Amino acid sequence: MYSQGLIGADGTTEETEEFLAAFQARIDREEKIEPNDPMPEGYRKTLIRQIGQHAHSEIVGMLPEGNWITRAPSLRRKAALLAKVQDEGGHGLYLYSAAETLGVSREQMTEELLSGKAKYSSIFNYPTPTWADMGTIGWLVDGAAIMNQIPLCRCSYGPYARAMIRVCKEESFHQRQGYELLISLCNGTKEQKDMAQDSINRWWWPSLMMFGPHDADSSHSEQSMKWKIKRFSNDELRQKFIDATVPQAEYLGLTVPDPDLKWNPEKNNGKGGYDHGEINWVEFWQVVKGHGQMNRDRIKARKKAWNDGEWVRDAALAHAEKRAARQTAQAAE
Ligand code: 3HC
Secondary structure, eight states: OOOOOEEOTTSOEEOOHHHHHHHHHHHHTTOOBOTTSOOOHHHHHHHHHHHHHHHHHHHHTHHHHHTTGGGOSSHHHHHHHHHHHHHHHHHHHHHHHHHHTTTOOHHHHHHHHHTTSSOOOGGGGSOOOSTHHHHHIIIIIHHHHHHHHHHHTTOSBHHHHHHHHHHHHHHHHHHHHHHHHHHHHHTSOHHHHHHHHHHHHHHHHHHHHTTOSOGGGOSSHHHHHHTTSOSSOHHHHHHHHHHHHHHHHHHHTOOOSOTTOEEETTTTTTTOEEEOOOOOHHHHHHIIIIISSSHHHHHHHHHHHHHHTHHHHHHHHHHHHHHHHHHHHHHHO
16 A cells, blocks of 8 residues: 655645655556645656646747737638647646646746746747748647657656647647648748748757756756656757657758758667757757847736736636535525
């Protein structure tokens, strides 16, 4: 029987060696941890941090593409982009709901985002000046997200893993529609192909940064992998993404903007893989710290949306309280 942690007077679990060992044994047996299970405070906090930031990324990620909905070149492209942006909003909803099962409120998470205390993915702090960016975001950004999110379907925390299964199904549509958009451009006029090349030039390296710092510089990876929140390290997923994506760029006839990119048959235990150049980590940390090209615009847009939506939240809550009061009165009759 899984030993209950000693519940302290304030309701938190006293983390005895025995309790921690029993919890880790559950993780090692690939058991899913559910919201009402006793869990180490560090496990809960890590999940709130990661799921909350993941949710913020989905919602902020709607902004770069939302910028092009009214300017899509055809009804078909507009419909695909609308569907994708709407999906991202839904992904944010699943993820905020998964985080709320850990005892944090939507308001708290949003306040931490708007105050700069909580992060969102660096990738969304780059501008989208051309239509080709809509294709590159779908192909590279959602492609990187899929590489990172597929393993999360096997995360040890049940609500997060289950949210990811639905998210990943929709991400594959996002990636395909982006790649198909780029096939059209690359088979189009010289100007259209040049626009696609300019776009990959701007998005290639920021997409590699999505996977996080090198493993040696990752403050959370070791523990997250022990708790099977993370199944692969940042560098492992980044390498998988590069190895899968370079042939796709070649099919498009586009050049990956990395002069050090070279097939190495020895890599990946002899399966082969690409050696690549070094990421600009100064740029990465600048963007993560809020000094990217679009950080201010993104937070300003989120603050406006949160303030403009206050009356909707108040009305929904007032309605819910009134209905609860009516149901209580009816039950008392
Ligand atoms: N952007 C912003 N911050 C980043 C980052 C990035 N690309 N990569 C790492 N960081 C931050 C981490 O959050 C952490 O800071 P914190 O302690 O304040 O949270 C710090 O840098 C150290 O990084 P670690 O690698 O130690 O942190 P993690 O173990 O959390 O790994 C991660 C980072 C790989 C992003 C991991 O959090 C993760 O897998 N998150 C879930 C997936 C996710 O959030 N993806 C973001 C994109 S969502 C998306 O693309 C939507 C799609 O529909 C387009």
